[in-house]
Amino acid sequence: MSIRVVVADDQELVRSGFSMILAAQPDIEVIAEAGDGAEAVAAVRLHAPDVLLLDIRMPGMDGIEAARRVCGSSGCRVIMLTTFDLDEYVYEALYAGASGFLLKDVRRDDLVHAVRVVAAGDSLLAPAVTRRLVADIVGRRRTARATDGAPPAERLAALTAREEETLRLLARGLTNAEIAAAFVVSEHTVKTHVSNVLSKLALRDRVQAVICAYETGLVVAGENGES
Known part of the structure; x- marks a missing residue:
């Protein structure tokens, strides 16, 4: 079964280039293109794609508002595109x-991989964006405490040892398959662990899980090769 994709970017050459790369894959079908956020939202409503590749900066309705509307009203997964890390x-x-x-200068293979990963239910950040995100989180931890007044690490008390380790590996960027290999268990078991982590910590997705891992100090920038 093909991964159905909508590509949205106000630059026609960029849009058509990404579409050609994705459409050349045997398991990916580009079902529509859009030139702005409003067209992207309309395309998602009309075609119900699995993934929306969405430029963050567009005239009229930008990618932020389009992502908010798409994520709030459908099961479509959104990958944001930006020129600057x-x-x-x-x-x-x-x-x-x-x-x-993803950055717009993403390599062909990385673009295809990203669509497949996100369509499978995982989350993904370009390495340069991840480094920026982590650096900002670490800076915030030095100047502020958790908004609920509890020490950040106490947020993890509800997790089992295996769930905590799952969160640690999520923060290192491992996919469900890679975590399953590390634990020597099935991917279904890992999906259960991930679901439990998100539920117990009231997190929406794996990206928020990464943020939580750094905010609580479970993962520290610089360890295990983290940037």
């Missing part, structure tokens, strides 16, 4: 519900 809208996009973030 330090884009100030990264957080807004993540909180709008985006499941992935």
Whole structure:
């Protein structure tokens, strides 16, 4: 069964280029293109794709608002595209519900991989964006405590040892398949662990799980190769 994709970007050459790359894959079908956020939202409503590849900066309705509407009204997964790894809208996009973030100069193979990963239910951030995100989180931890007044680490008390380790591996960027290999269990078991982590910590998705892992100190920037 093909992964159904809508590509939205206000630059026609970029849009058509990404579409050609994706459409060349045997398991991916580009079912529509859009030139702005409003067209992207309309295309998702009309075609019900699995993944929306969405430029973050577009005239009229931008990618942030489009992502918010799509994620709030459908099961479509959103990958945001940006020209700059330090884009100030990264957080807004993540909180709008985006499941992935890529730079527009992404390599062909990485673009295809990203669509497959997000369609499978995982989340993904480009390495440069992840480094920026982590650096900002670490900075915030140094100057502020959790809003509920409890020490950040206490948020993890509800997790079992295996769930805590699952969160640690999520923060390192491992997919469900890679976590399953590390634990020597089935992917179904890992999906259960991930679901429990998100539910117990009141997190929407894996991206928020990564943020939580750094905010609580479970993962520290610089350890195990983290940037």
